[in-house]
Amino acid sequence: MFWSLILNVCFISHCKFASSHIKEGLIMEQDPESRESIENFTTDYKIIRTLGRGRFSVVKMAYHVPTLTCVAIKVLKNTEKCSSVMSREVDILKSLGHPHIIKVVEVVQTREATHLVMEHASQGDLLDRIRECGYLKSWEARRMFRQILEAVQFCHDNNIVHRDIKANNILIDGRSNAKLCDFGLAAKTLPGQKLIDFCGTLPYCAPEFFEAEEYEGRPFDVWSVGVLLFFMVTGHLPFLGKSFAEVRRQISSANFSIPPHVANDIFNVIVEMLMINPSRRPSIQQIMMRPMIKDSQAYSPPTSIQTFTGTPSPSIIKAMRVMRHTPEKSTESLIDQNINERTLVFIMK
Known part of the structure; x- marks a missing residue:
């Protein structure tokens, strides 16, 4: 039940x-x-x-x-x-x-x-987009992922953690631009400040969520964004199971496998973001400096009304x-x- x-x-x-x-x-x-x-x-x-x-x-x-x-x-x-x-x-x-x-x-x-x-947002959400095409092509994933990172970085810069980043909380407007939505679980928190309340969606939850009584919001968001990127380029979530315990076990051990069709620059970012130790995960600002994100700038159309x-x-x-x-x-x-x-x-x- x-x-x-x-x-x-x-x-x-x-x-x-x-x-x-x-x-x-x-x-x-x-x-x-x-x-x-x-x-x-x-x-x-x-x-x-x-x-x-x-x-x-x-x-x-x-x-x-x-x-x-x-x-x-x-x-x-x-x-x-x-x-x-x-x-x-x-x-x-x-x-x-x-x-x-x-x-x-x-x-x-x-x-x-x-x-x-x-x-x-007239083009639905990212979950539906992925379901329709199986998984996103590398150029589209890079472009859209950069936009998602920009939104999350803006939140973190303003001391907001989202805590429920997932495919159906990313909307797509008429110009195919990503829009982060649903801040019902978001929290205001300073860097290093600990949170204790349960939140999020199980397959996107970071391992420290299950292992400690308190956790930091920013590394939690980074992990969720890593799960999202994996989903964008593979068409399936990295951590799935038939029971809560099985999914938790996979998350806690970071037990996932990236398909060979995923480009190396994307592969490297996924691995960095899905580090078990939250202190070893890069910040959103650091991820923005990776080749995958820098190369995506050419695919970003100007946002306009x-x-x-x-x-x-x-x-x-x-x-x-x-x-x-x-x-x-x-x-x-x-x-x-x-x-x-x-x-x-x-x-x-």
């Missing part, structure tokens, strides 16, 4: 913010739960559908009516436990403005729930008619984004 629960947390309960482009009639076919939740939210947003569920939250895809913008909304009920989790996540995300960290647009409080409105171009599709015009917008005003709204202080900058493609 316990192992079943762990598997559910690790592999099934993914809060996926992203989705494909809005299909014809999608807005017209909102699920009942979505319609019910919006009644106590705000008329600025129209909930389209549920994207995923976590232990404490539900994530919905929504439409910002004034700007015709697709967003993701993380909803937590206002219980004592959920409120503290959301408050911590909101505080941390508001302090971390970075191109490769998911952007918070606003927080809307109602009597029943807290709504965290975030930018929408996603803007609407061209003529709106019939599905968008149909949706806007329901919202009492004329076709002309729909087009104007998409092109002219000077609306109000809450205008969103990531426009749905």
Whole structure:
């Protein structure tokens, strides 16, 4: 029973913010739960559908009516436990403005729930990307991994440790750029400061997590990023087993094997990051100096605002008619984004 629960947390309960482009009639076919939740939210947003569920939250895809913008909304009920989790996540995300960290647009409080409105990543998450193609090609892995490292380094430089870095917490925007998300388990900590609380996803947890009563957050993140890189270039996790004890045993002994197709520069970084002794793992800043990361710079397109171009599709015009917008005003709204202080900058493609 316990192992079943762990598997559910690790592999099934993914809060996926992203989705494909809005299909014809999608807005017209909102699920009942979505319609019910919006009644106590705000008329600025129209909930389209549920994207995923976590232990404490539900994530919905929504439409910002004034700007015709697709967003993701993380909803937590206002219980004592959920409120503290959301408050911590909101505080941390508001302090971390970075191109490769998911952007918070606003927080809307109602009597029943807290709504965290975030930018929408239109290409899904990294877990789905890897599942679709088996594993990432070396050039794509280098480019995306560099972006993930930049996000994690920015967190560490600002005394934030994420503690739940994994493939489904990396979103992919319309330009195929990585976005680190879900800071529900993140913590503010100074270098060398010890942490004691349980967190994370089992296959990504560092060995010291099982062996000591306290651990440092930064080396923990480095280990998780190493597991993520392994997954990106092989298509499977390095530590798997039929029981909690078996997975823990593999992690504690760093028992993994890297397939021969993995390039040497990537191989070397994985081995460095998956050192059993946390003091022997390089910092994120040191990893950024490795040839694998330096060579990836050529593959990094400039990050820029996603803007609407061209003529709106019939599905968008149909949706806007329901919202009492004329076709002309729909087009104007998409092109002219000077609306109000809450205008969103990531426009749905």
